[in-house]
Amino acid sequence: ASHMDAINTLVKKDSRVEGHNTDGVGIINTILKNTSIVDKTVLLIGCGSSSQTVPYHLIKNKVKKIYVTDIIESRAKRVVRKYSHQGEDSGASIASIDEKELSNIMGEVDILINTTPCGMAGFEDKYPIEKTCLDNLKKECLLVEAVYTPYETPLLRYAKENGNRVCPGVNMLVEQAAESFSLAFGEKLTDEDKE
Secondary structure, three states: OOOOOOOOEEEEEOOEEEEEOOHHHHHHHHHHOOOOOOOOEEEEEOOOHHHOOHHHHHHHOOOOEEEEEOOOHHHHHHHHHHHHHHHHHHOOEEEEOOHHHHHHHHHHOOEEEEOOOOOOOOOOOOOOOOHHHHOOOOOOOEEEEOOOOOOOOHHHHHHHHOOOEEEOHHHHHHHHHHHHHHHHHOOOOOHHHHO
16 A cells, blocks of 8 residues: 555455555556457556555556656646556556647557546636647547546537447546455455445
8 A cells, every 4th residue: 555655445364454446447457348458558647545556456457557647746747756667577567648648659559548527516617638639539449438427528528429339437437446345355246246
C-alpha cells in the first residue's frame, strides 16, 4: 500500500491491518472481459488515487506501451518514475505525455482509460481530453471509464457515436468491490455473483 500511494480497502489479519488498493484490479478485470492487454498500447488519463495501481497491473499483463497524462504534469511524471523499472524488466515502455503531444499518439492507442473526474456529477460537461483528439482514435480502440455516475459520461457517449467500444465505470466499480470482498473474506466472487 505504501508503494501504491492510495488505499481503498483495509483488512484485519490477526493483530495487524493491511491496506490494499483494488482500483487497478477493477480496471484491469474490466478490460480483460473485453479485450487482451498483451502487446497493446494504453493511454492512461489522470493520475489520482484510482489510477495509482493501473500501470502495475498493465505491465503485469504484458502491455507493450503506456502513455500517462495528467492536468498536473508532475503527477504523470511521478507515476512514470514509480513504474519505469518494472516496465524495463518486462519489456514494456511507460512515458508521460503532455496535452500538446496527445494528438500525435492517438492513432496508436488500443485502450484509453479515463480516471479523471471529468463527466461525473459537478463535471458533467467536461471531457478529459479534447474531442478532436478522440476523433483520431482507431475504431477498435476500447475506452474504459472509472466514473460510474452517470452511467454514460460525455466521453463514453462521444466515443460510442464515433464507433468505439466502451466500458462504463460501473463495471470497474463492481470489479474493484469484488476484489475488496475477496481480500476481506478470502472468497472469490463468480461473474454470476457480480451480476
